[in-house]
Amino acid sequence: MLSPHPKLLLISFDGFRYDLLNGTMTPNIYRWAINSTWFKNGSKSQFVTYTAPNHMSIVTGLQEVKHGIVGNYFYDTTTGKLFDYFNLTGKEGVINASLDSSWYEGEPVWLTNEKSDSSRRSATFYWPHGDVHFRTSPHRPFFYKQWTTYGNLSQWMSDVDDIVDAFMSEEHPVNYVAWYVAEPDHTLHTNGFYNGELQKMLHELDELFGYLLAKFRETSLENSIESVNNVMCIRDYVKLDSSKIGDHMIYADNEEIARELYHNLTNAVKTFGYKVDVYMKEDVPARYYYSNSTRIGDVVIVPQVGWAASLTCTSKELSETYAPRKARYNSSTHGMDPDRKEMRAVLVVGGPSIMSGRKACLLVFLEYHDSGTFMFLVMTTSFILMVFVIYACRYSILTEQPVWVWGQKGYRPLKTDLCSAEQSMSLLPKTTDEFTDPKFWKHFFETRKAPFEWYGDYSILGSVLEKYLRLGDTVLQIGCGNSRLAEEMYDNGFRSIHSIDVDSAVIEEQRLRNRKRPELLYAKDDATSLSFGDDLFSVVVDKGTLDSLLPPHATAQQTESVRKMFQEVERVLKEGKLLFVFYHSDQIYPNIILQWDVIWL
Template structure:
C-alpha cells in the first residue's frame, strides 16, 4: 500500500496551517509585546541556562511520580488510533537481540567550559587569518579554553564536503504541531522556510515518549521493537520495564530492533547521542560512539554546544549521526496546560537553543553543509477533573492489577480465567459511558499495530481525547488536578500531531508542506541520506519513493 492510501485525520477549522515567515526577523521583533518586556538582553548570552524545572517544580515532580521514580506509574506519554500499512514482524523482532549488562563509564558527563564569546571569536579569526597569510599555513582551529588545539578539527570550505551526509536529529518532546502557529519560534520558522516541513507528523501507538522516540530511530512499531509503553510488564522475563529506572533503560536486553546509531556504527560510521531515549543501553552490544546519561539540569545551550563540540572532532573521530533530546515543552505542557504562559515560555527557550545551534553552525561555516532535522514525538491536550472515567464503577479492582501509562491502562486479571468477565464488564461500561474504548490485546484494531507482543497487557483501555481514568477509592477531588496536559490519545487527532522540519544539502527546499506521515518513516530517510543499508523495519517503500521524487535534493 502506498502512503497516499492511508486515511489521515483532517485538520480542524481552528487549526490553521503553519505559515512560513516573510522576511527574517529577530527573535525580539517577532515576539508579542508581553514576551518582549519579559526578555532581557542577558537571555541571549551564550552562557545563559534554562533548567527544565526549578527546585519547587522538582519537588512537586518527585512527589507526583514517587521519590524512587516507580511508586506511581503515572507517565503521561502515550497515544491512540493507528496507521495501516505493512504487517509487522514482532514475533521475530521483539527480544531477538541480547545486549550487554556490564557497567560502562559515562563519557561526556562532566560539564565543559563554554565556548569563547562571538566577539572574541571574531578577533581570534582575524588575527589567525593574518598569521596564516604570513606563514602560509593551510588550516587552523578555534578551540575552547582549556582544550588542546587540533588542526585536524578545523572546519573550512575545503573540508565541508565531508559533512554532507551528516545528520543532526533533535527532538522537542511534547511539541504539538499547532504550537508553530504562535509566532514564538522564529528560528524554527526560518529553518522551515530555508528547507522543508510537514503539515504534521503522526506518532505511533501509543504516542508516549519512549515508544515514539525509539520508533523514530528504528523505523519499527512498538509491538516490533518491544518498547510498548513507558512502563510495561514482560511475562517472559517476569520483570517490569520502568522508563525512569536506569536498570531498565540502560539494559540493552529490553530494546529490540536496530536504532540508527547502531546501524551507522555497524557500517563504519560514528554516532553521538545527547540523552536520546535508548541511547544509554548497549543494544546489540553497541552504544553510540559518544553518549551520556539523561540529566534534566543540563542547560539547553550546553546541549547545543555539545553537538557543536562533536562536529569539531577530527574527521576520523567525528560522528555522522547526532541526536539530541529536549523535554522542556513537554514538562511545561503537563504541569500548566497547552494554553499556559509556561508553555509559551518553554517555546521561546527551546527556539533560542535552536537559534544558538544554528549560529554555531554558521560560525563554523557549516550552514547548509550538514542536515538538520527537528522533530517531536507527540502533541499535547488539556484534561480536567470534569473528564474522569472511574474504572471501579465497572469492575472490581480486587480482580485486576492495573499498569498505568496515563491515559492508557493495561489490565492484568489476577486469575487467568477472569479475563472474559472483566473484558465483558468494561465493554459494557464503554458503551454506557461512551468516553473510552477497551479491547483484548489480540483483538486490537489492525491499524494500531499493537497486538503482536506479550509485553502488551491482556486488556488495553484508553479514554477519549482529554479524558483520564481514575479509581474512586484513591481519588481526592480536593487536591489540585495534575497533570493538566496529557497525550496518549487517538494518534490521528490534531492535538496529538507532532512536527517535522528539516534543512540541509540532502533536502530540496519547498514552501509547500509535506503531507502528514508516520514518524517511523524517518529511519529509512536517515539511512538514505547517510548511504546506509537499513535494518529490517516497518517503513513503507511508497513513502520513501515519493520523498525521493519530491523533497530529496537532485543528484542525492
C-alpha cells in the same frame, strides 16, 4: 575537523505539537522551517502515542510491536519482568532493569551508522534508550549522555556547545547526533496549554534553536548539517489487586479475570458516558499494529482526545484534591489514537540536499525491516531533522460538579495568534481620536477579522482571574470586541458569561464562533446604559473599554460617559462583588481613583 561522511542532527522537543510552530510563538524555528521542507500537517505517530515507544520508532523505523517498547512502562507476560525506563512506578532498580538488552528488538540508527563504516561515529544526548547496551555490535553509540533532569535554557545552550564540539572534534568527529529535550512535555503535563507557562517555554526553546543556528553558522556547520468528569479512574470499577498494570494496560492472571475486567470497564464506559475505548488485546484495531507481542496487556485502555484514564486514582481522591477553591488540575497529555490530528508531531527537514521553501503533506510512518534500507534513506543527505513528539490539546480542570466540561466533538486547533502584552500594545490606535471613535473600531474589526486581544489573552490574564473568581460566578464582559477571552474562560471552567459590545457585527461573529458553547451569551448593548436588571452579576470584566471612553484630556461629555458606565456596573453587580479593569492610559488611574470609589486589585 569534520567527518567526511554525511552528517545528521536529530532533535526532539518532546511535547511539541505540530500546530505550535508559527511565526508568533517560535519565530526562529518558523523562519528555518519555511526555508526548509516542512510537513505542515504534521507527522503521524505510532500507537501508543507515548514518549518511550515513539522515540524508539523514530530511530529504528519500526512499529512498536517490532522494536519491543510498547509503552512508557509495561510487563512482559513471558518473563514477568517490568519495563519502566523513566521510573514512573517508583520501583527500586527498575531503571537498570529496563536497560537490559532483552527488551530491545530493533536496531537504532546510531548503531547502523557506525556499522556501515569504521570511521562513522554516533552520539546521543539524553535520547530515550540512547544509553542502552543493544544486542548488536557496537552495542552503544561512540558517545552518549544519560537523561537525568529536565534542564533549563542555560543547560541546553551548553548542550549545543557540546554537540558542535562533537561534530568538530579533531580526533573523533561524529557524523550523527540524536538530541532529546524533555520540553515542552514537562511544562504541558504540569500546566496545560493556557496558563501562560507554555508560551514562556516555547520562547525559551525558540531562543535555544536560534542559538543552535548561530553556533552552526559560526563553525560553518550550517551548510554541512541542516476535568474529574473527563478522567476515568479505573480502580472505581475493577479490583486490580491480583493483576499487573502498565501505563494503559492490565495484565490479568488468566483469561477469566481478563474477561471480567473487560466486562466491568465497558459497562462503566456505557453507564457513565466516558469517552474511553476499552479493548481485549485481540480486538485492538489492526491499524494500531498493537497486538502481536507478549508485552501488551490483556486489556488495553485508550482514552479519546479530551479525556484521560488512570489506573492508580479513584474519583474520591480526585474530588478531594481538585475540589472547588482548591488545586486546579492543569494538564495536557498524549497516548490517544494516532490518526487524530492532535497526536501529530511537527516535522521539518533542511540542509544542502533538501529542497528549501517546500511545504509537504502529512508524513505517515513507514516501517523498514531492513536496517540498510532505512540507513540509505536517512543518511544519504546532510540535514537537520526536527521531530517533536505530540500532545492532546485538552486542558482539563477538575471539580466535583464538572458540568462545564467542554464536549469536544471534532478537532480542536490551538490558537496560533497568541501574543504578549507588549506585542498587543504595538497595535493600539495612534491617536486619542481613533481610540474613542466607534467608527474606528468598526473599521478595525472588519479589516482585521482575526480576534484581537487588548493587553493579552487568558494565558496572560488568567492567573489574575483565577485568583479572585469562582467557576460558578456570573460574569459580564463589557466591550468584548472579537476577543476570545470569554471562550477561553469557558474552556477553563467558567460557565455563566455574558458579553456585550456596541458593534452588532462583532456580536454576530462571536455568536457564530461560539455556537457550540451554549452558556456563552453575546448581545449588542451599551455599557453606559445596560439593559440588564439589578444585582445580576458576580463579576464585571472590562478589557480596554475604559481606555476608549476616557482618553487623556477627556472632555466633560467623555467623563460623564464613564460616570454612567460605573453607575451601571454598580447597579448590575451583586453587593460586595468584583469589577476587573485592564487599561493602558496613564490618565485613567488618577481620574478614576480621585472621582469614584473603586477598589483596584
